[in-house]
Each structure stands twice: as C-alpha cells, then as structure tokens.
Amino acid sequence: MLRIENLEKQYKTGDHALKNVNLVVPKGQVMALIGPSGAGKSTLIRCVNRLVEPTSGRIFLGDLELAHLGSTELRRARTRMGMIFQEYALVERLSVMENVLSGRLGYVGFWRSFFRKFPQSDIDEAFNLLERVGLEHMADKRADELSGGQRQRVGICRALIQNPDLLLVDEPTASLDPKTSRQIMRLICELCDERQLAAIINIHDVLLAQMFARRIVGLQLGSIVYDGPPENLNPEVLTQIYGEEDWEATIEKVKEEDEELDTAALLNIAKVSPPS
C-alpha cells in the first residue's frame, strides 16, 4: 500500500532528519514507529502526506508517486490518507459534527462546505462513525468542550470519514492518561482491522507499541535500526534505538500485560466505553 524509497529530509536549519529511509507497509498492516524524540518519526509521516516536503526520494501510495505531485493531484492524494494528530488538532471553535465533516473537504466544493451543505451520505457516515466511537450524543457540542479522549475520537472520525487507504497517526496518546491511551490505541487498531487500513503509528511509548502493533520499526537519528515483530524487541535492540538503559523491566511488563489483555479479550470488553 505504502512504499518509501530512499527518503531523505534535510531541514533548512541543517538538521538531517531522515537518512535514506526505505519502508514498505502492506494493505491492512498496523505498524508502530518508535524512537526517541527527534529521531524523525513525525518528519517521516509528514513527508508521506507532504505536510513536510521531502528533500529527495520517492513515496508510493499504491501506484501513485507522491513526492512530486502538483498541488491539485496532491490534494486528491491527501484525501486517501487520513491523519490523526498528537494534540488532536481539532478546530476548537467548530462543533464536533463540523470537525468530522471537515474530513470530507477534499470531496466537496468550496461553497457547499462554506454553507455547511454536505451531502446526506456524508452526514450519515459521520453519524455512523460518531456512534462507532461512542460520541453520537456529542455531535452538537463545540470541540473545546470535550475531554482529551473524546477529542481524539473525533480526530479519528475525521480521519476515517475521508475513506482513506492509509492512516498516518502522530503520537495519538501523548497527551492522554494511560487508560484512555489504551482505549484510543485499541480503537485505532480495531478500526484499521475492520476497514483493512494500513497505518503508521508514531509512538514513543514502547509498551503501547508492543501491545497493539504487529510490526515495530525503530527509528534512530533518521535511520531505521529495527524492523520486526514486537516479540523480538530485546534489551539490545532497545539500547540501539534509545541508548543505554535498563530495559528488562519494560519487556517483563509487556509479557504480563499481554496475558491480561488475552483475558480481557475473552471477556469481550474490547468495546470502548466512553470516558467518565
């Protein structure tokens, strides 16, 4: 689904954020991108939808090469890539419904969007998604009245209503508490599963990454230093990604939580409950 070839990014300040990155994400795969702050995780996913312009290299979404698209084609390509942000990035003064519908902006003309005359099919889909994430009663609320977890759910709806092929997720849990973080991660993974979406999830929390992703890619100073399943993350690998530290505790904890999670799955409490 997504193929990145020899991607380089050098900022004007001279920071060499990405060095010869090669990466393939097949359809339906949820991939976690881990690494310390400043490793280039954000830059990498922002290069894919060109919120950051790559310096060189090629990026394919299906057969479409993204790195050299003109502005109109780029807009069309962006509708195929949903993005979820760290601080939710909802338009605070718009209602929940308007925020969700803004995911359809690439599909409707200016005047229709200006007068908020979205097609009924879009509105139906918005209500479906809000119901799926448990926020159907919040449609008329203004975005700034919501809690962090609720806002991130709206962010997820906004990304999904684009009907994307690929999800770019930038630190979805960085400003959430541990419980909400897991709920959000679980929700994202379930939705990707349901819709066979490929996803790149930037995350600095190794535990969460191991719990939810089937593939982990470790980025260090702009280069990929690990690419494999979560089970193979051992102290040596983590040291290579993050530097010297006692990693045993981290790995032990994940194994315990995996067992807990299996029990949880048996009890079928995976359905997300709205936060208090």
Next chain:
Amino acid sequence: MPVREIADKKVWQRRTTRAQFGTWFGWLLGVAIFVYCWRLISDKTIWFFVADAPKQAADMAQRMVPPKWSYMEVLWAPVWDTVNIATLGTMIAIVIAVPVAFCAARNTTPSVHFVRPVALFIIVSSRSINSLIWALMLVTLIGPGVLAGVIAIGLRSIGFCAKLLYEAIEEIDQSQVEAVIATGAARSQQLSFGIVPQIMPAFAGISVFRWDINIRESTVLGLVGAGGIGLQLDASISTLAWTQVSLILLVILATVIVSEWVSAHIRHAII
C-alpha cells in the same frame, strides 16, 4: 557574571557591578533631561496667564450654566449623523481591512515579497494619518458633509482593524490548519475551516472596539466641516454661545457612554 565567589561562598546579585553603575547612570541621565526640559518649557510659558487660569475657568463655567436645553431640538439630527458616520465608516473599514489583513499575515499572504509589503504599506499609511486630517483633505476633495466624515473614519480605521486582525491571524494554532490541509482541503477551504473559526472572536472584538473609538472620533469631525455634532460645536464656540457648548459637551458625553455600554455588551455576548 552576577555570581561571585567570596570566601568559599557563592554570592548572587541581580546585576554585575558594571551593570549596576550603568543603570544608575541611566536614571541620572533621565532625571537630568527631565529637569532641563522643565526649565525650557517654564521659560516659554507666560506665568501670568497660568496664574489667571482658575479665575478664567470659573468665569467660563459660570457662562456655561445652565445648559441651553431648548437647543437640543437642533442637536438630534447631528447626533444621529455622528452615530451614522461612525457606524458606516467602521463597516467600510472592516470590508477593506479583512482582505488586507489576510494579505499582510505572514501565514496567509499570497506572496511574502510582493503582496505583503503592499498590505503593510496600506496599514501604515492609514494608521499614520489622524481621521481629522483625513477629513480635512476629504472636505476639500468632495466638499463638506457627512460623506467626507464617513470616508475619513473608514480610511483611518482600515489600518487599525487590519493590523490587529493580521496579528490575530499570525497567532492562530497552526496545527488546526495542518489538520484541515491533511484532509485534502483546497486553500479556500483551509481558510474557511481552519483559520476563520480561530479568528472570529478577535474579529468581533476588534470591530466593536473600533466602532466605539469611531463614535468618539466622529464627534470632532464637524470642526473641519465633515458633518456630525462637531459642526454645531464649532459654530457655538465661534459665536461664544457657551450655554450651547455645555449642552453639546453633555450630549457627546452621553453618546460615548451609551456606545461604551453597547460595545461592552456586544463583546461580552460574542466572546
């Protein structure tokens, strides 16, 4: 360094000794200039007149009371004109200021090197000329009357509104705009979904604030013949009709109080 070591102890001071002397010298210089200027002004003042001022003021106040209330019949129309000058002028200013502000804001301007300097020049030139001077020029151009006042107020307000608005645009949260860009929205949609909602409170506040200022400014425009209550004020002063002057001042005061009240309530309702 403000930290020194004296007998094994670290001593911290706010400033180094040199900076301390510098600050002290700065204050000395300031006081010296103030005293010098005071003397210059004092030398050029005719103190006889100043000493006489309380007596003159009492005399004028005496001639001002009681206000000539019957003159109010003549004043209603000019008061209405004054409010209209302010309101229409503000509307014209807003209509022009919005596009200028978007052209001047670094994050929305179509071109940093060509369009932005032009927009900034419009803002500066509008702001640097007082509305009374705009009115003076417009009265000679299009003749005396309300129209000159409306345009004068409008021209002066463009810069004010555009400057505050473009600063508001530059201070928006860019991540909200990025999120809208990432959905594949066109530029016009990025503006209407990502930027406009964020600047609406600032926009409303600026407009009402400027309207409030314009009510006050339009009361004096008549002094140069640009319509409004200032026309009557000028006429009354030059005919030494002090009881009329006092009534006009009271009316201006009342108008300004009402406009303050209205704008405070509107602002409160919007934000």
